[in-house]
Amino acid sequence: MNLEKALEEIGESKTKSIFFLLEIAKIAAKLLPAGSQIIANEAILFASNAFVRGSFGSKELYDFANQTNIRSLAFEEEYLQSSSEKAAIAIVVMAYYFLIWITSESEGQSVPEDVELIQDFGFIGVVKYARSNGVVDNKSLMSLIISMQE
Numbered sequence: 390m391n392l393e394k395a396l397e398e399i400g401e402s403k404t405k406s407i408f409f410l411l412e413i414a415k416i417a418a419k420l421l422p423a424g425s426q427i428i429a430n431e432a433i434l435f436a437s438n439a440f441v442r443g444s445f446g447s448k449e450l451y452d453f454a455n456q457t458n459i460r461s462l463a464f465e466e467e468y469l470q471s472s473s474e475k476a477a478i479a480i481v482v483m484a485y486y487f488l489i490w491i492t493s494e495s496e497g498q499s500v501p502e503d504v505e506l507i508q509d510f511g512f513i514g515v516v517k518y519a520r521s522n523g524v525v526d527n528k529s530l531m532s533l534i535i536s537m538q539e
Contacts, residue, residue, distance in 0.1 A: 407488060411437050414484035417477035429481040436488045447492040454485060 411433060418429035435453050493500045 407440055410484040411440070411488075414481045417480040420477035421481070425478065429477075432481065432485045436485050439492075440488060447489055447496055447498055450485075450489045450492055454489065 414429070414433050414436075418426055418433060421429055432454070436450065439450055490500050
């Protein structure tokens with residue numbers, strides 16, 4: 390799977406895709422337990438700033454992920470009871486790693502091996518799950534995530 394194929398899955402331009410994913414991640418983070426929520430919010434803020442300002446490269450994004458234990462969020466899934474918390478973890482990690490993926494490719498860098506986890510962990514899986522449950526566009530996908538809070 391390559392970047393262009395992944396972007397086709399949500400049918401938007403690269404810039405719109407990232408903003409869309411970060412907005413979903415902000416909503417999803419609200420569903421997490423307090424400790425995970427802090428990590429998630431730090432990651433989303435850092436990723437948003439990196440993307441908007443263009444002042445951080447893939448190395449900075451990746452280093453930040455390692456320093457703040459964003460990767461550990463992916464493995465907390467097994468300890469969560471509620472399916473909405475599990476989905477929220479997947480969405481936050483997926484959005485952050487997808488940004489690293491895009492940044493790496495745009496810099497001509499190879500994508501770090503563990504970042505490629507998003508192919509299995511979240512991005513395509515979340516979209517396919519939503520599509521198989523009748524969600525056919527990004528607006529509906531956002532509504533699905535919002536409804537998880539209720």
